Amino acid sequence: MSESAKLSFKGQDYEFPVITGTENESAIDIAKLRATSGLITLDPGYKNTGATTSAITFLDGEEGILRYRGYRIEDLAEKSTFLEVSYLLIYGELPTQAQYEDFSKEITHHTLVHEDIKKILEGFPSNAHPMGVLSSMICALTAFYPDSLNPNRSEEEVNLSIIRLIAKMPTFATWAYKNEMGHPVNYPDNSLDYCSNFLKMMFALPAEKYDVDPIVSAALDKLLILHADHEQNCSTSTVRIVGSSQASIYASISAGINALWGPLHGGANQSVIEMLEAIKADGGDAKKYLDKAKDKNDPFRLMGFGHRVYKNFDPRAKIIKKAADDVLAKLGVNDPVLDIAKELEHAALNDQYFIDRQLYPNVDFYSGIIYRALGIPTDMFTVMFALGRLPGWIAQWKEMRENGEPIGRPRQVYTGANERDYVSMNKR
Ligand code: SDX
Numbered sequence: 494m495s496e497s498a499k500l501s502f503k504g505q506d507y508e509f510p511v512i513t514g515t516e517n518e519s520a521i522d523i524a525k526l527r528a529t530s531g532l533i534t535l536d537p538g539y540k541n542t543g544a545t546t547s548a549i550t551f552l553d554g555e556e557g558i559l560r561y562r563g564y565r566i567e568d569l570a571e572k573s574t575f576l577e578v579s580y581l582l583i584y585g586e587l588p589t590q591a592q593y594e595d596f597s598k599e600i601t602h603h604t605l606v607h608e609d610i611k612k613i614l615e616g617f618p619s620n621a622h623p624m625g626v627l628s629s630m631i632c633a634l635t636a637f638y639p640d641s642l643n644p645n646r647s648e649e650e651v652n653l654s655i656i657r658l659i660a661k662m663p664t665f666a667t668w669a670y671k672n673e674m675g676h677p678v679n680y681p682d683n684s685l686d687y688c689s690n691f692l693k694m695m696f697a698l699p700a701e702k703y704d705v706d707p708i709v710s711a712a713l714d715k716l717l718i719l720h721a722d723h724e725q726n727c728s729t730s731t732v733r734i735v736g737s738s739q740a741s742i743y744a745s746i747s748a749g750i751n752a753l754w755g756p757l758h759g760g761a762n763q764s765v766i767e768m769l770e771a772i773k774a775d776g777g778d779a780k781k782y783l784d785k786a787k788d789k790n791d792p793f794r795l796m797g798f799g800h801r802v803y804k805n806f807d808p809r810a811k812i813i814k815k816a817a818d819d820v821l822a823k824l825g826v827n828d829p830v831l832d833i834a835k836e837l838e839h840a841a842l843n844d845q846y847f848i849d850r851q852l853y854p855n856v857d858f859y860s861g862i863i864y865r866a867l868g869i870p871t872d873m874f875t876v877m878f879a880l881g882r883l884p885g886w887i888a889q890w891k892e893m894r895e896n897g898e899p900i901g902r903p904r905q906v907y908t909g910a911n912e913r914d915y916v917s918m919n920k921r
Contacts, residue, residue: 502530516551533904540801543725545733545898549582549888550724554802559809561722562586570812575717576600576687579659579884582722583891597687603660604681604690606630607637614672623669623876624754630665631658632747644739651894654742655887662883663687666876667694673872688713691880696868709867712820713877716860719809720878722885726801728752728759732886733893734901742890749886750879756796759878761857762864765797766871769830769862772837777829779837787846797858798841804851813859817866826866834862 496511498521513519536542559566580588679694689705697703731752736745753759786795841847
């Protein structure tokens with residue numbers, strides 16, 4: 494029996510259908526709200542508003558649950574690989590051995606980029622933030638593959654764009670880093686797996702032999718899995734709304750990269766390390782920074798803490814925290830900011846302000862400590878987040894397109910001046 498919700502307004506009663514998903518989440522379908530009652534809803538930040546139905550990722554913020562296509566994140570982080578998880582998110586099922594090999598081979602053979610893209614790269618000063626370089630080069634793919642501008646392309650052509658994106662993102666990400674370092678860029682090595690190829694392009698120098706450390710490659714693969722999708726977050730919603738105008742997939746992903754860049758979203762992993770370094774430089778007084786985070790007159794926030802949806806531990810934070818101990822021990826790295834992070838976490842989890850607001854460590858709180866141990870510089874942390882989130886963005890864009898969703902166009906409540914006549918300059 495389908496449920497419904499009733500609304501009374503100005504003596505009139507209205508009834509709207511309630512839809513319930515496969516995990517028993519329910520939503521009022523307000524598609525006819527304005528037509529029947531003249532009302533719209535108002536929900537800044539969309540804290541209570543579902544933008545779509547989706548079959549890709551399920552998360553339960555109260556219980557700290559995260560699943561990609563029904564598979565637990567804990568299992569995927571432990572047993573899967575980033576390319577296998579990418580296939581799962583985009584095509585909906587875990588691949589067979591043959592499907593996985595085809596997918597991997599396709600990606601390996603699309604890692605090169607047009608040489609003219611280097612001219613775009615050379616136009617960026619070395620102080621350009623890698624996220625700006627990355628989003629620009631991804632958007633530049635619309636110029637090198639103009640067929641992507643056709644909204645009525647075949648499924649095969651759309652799939653080729655998907656392969657190109659996953660294949661070329663590591664090349665662009667490492668080139669952005671090389672531009673910043675003033676080093677020559679490296680070309681992909683098709684004999685290596687996805688993460689090893691990334692590490693070699695990132696760190697190899699012409700003057701020296703470079704061997705990929707399997708510990709580093711495995712740690713990176715796990716981190717990319719943990720970042721691969723997270724339902725309708727800020728950057729994913731950006732990718733969907735840009736894609737809803739029938740803009741190309743490259744333009745949509747480029748927009749998602751820019752949304753992720755902000756310090757309240759993916760940029761938090763860079764801000765966490767900068768915060769921990771500041772605490773260390775300031776004598777390691779975690780309590781002082783906790784008090785700053787609680788002070789309403791101080792704009793400082795405890796970066797890496799809190800979440801729009803998780804009101805319990807972010808399951809990714811738990812996995813990354815454990816991985817941080819493992820990876821640093823295996824690499825023989827002793828990073829004092831890890832101890833500061835743990836002290837800060839302990840203090841916050843026992844502080845009434847954080848308890849009352851259900852503020853827990855999120856995915857960004859520990860990830861930067863591992864990236865740093867892998868030799869990745871701080872301003873590349875959000876690029877790493879984008880590399881991980883790419884298959885999720887693609888899967889969500891593809892779902893939006895296959896569901897034939899309408900162009901996204903929210904309404905507003907106008908609170909400006911009422912009608913008034915124009916006043917000529919000499920009378921103002
Ligand atoms: C990501 O959405 C996703 O799924 C994102 C993500 C993904 O995988 O895509 O999970 C990745 O973006 C993780 C979040 C990374 N950002 C940070 O770590 C930045 C620090 N955190 C916050 O700025 C904040 O917690 C947000 C932005 C993450 C969530 O903010 P909300 O949901 O809008 O909550 P809010 O700002 O309304 O805060 C509620 C209360 C407020 O206090 P009161 O006004 O009720 O007194 O909690 C306080 C806030 O001041 N608060 C914090 C805090 N986060 C919230 N106070 C101190 N430090 C913090 N970190």
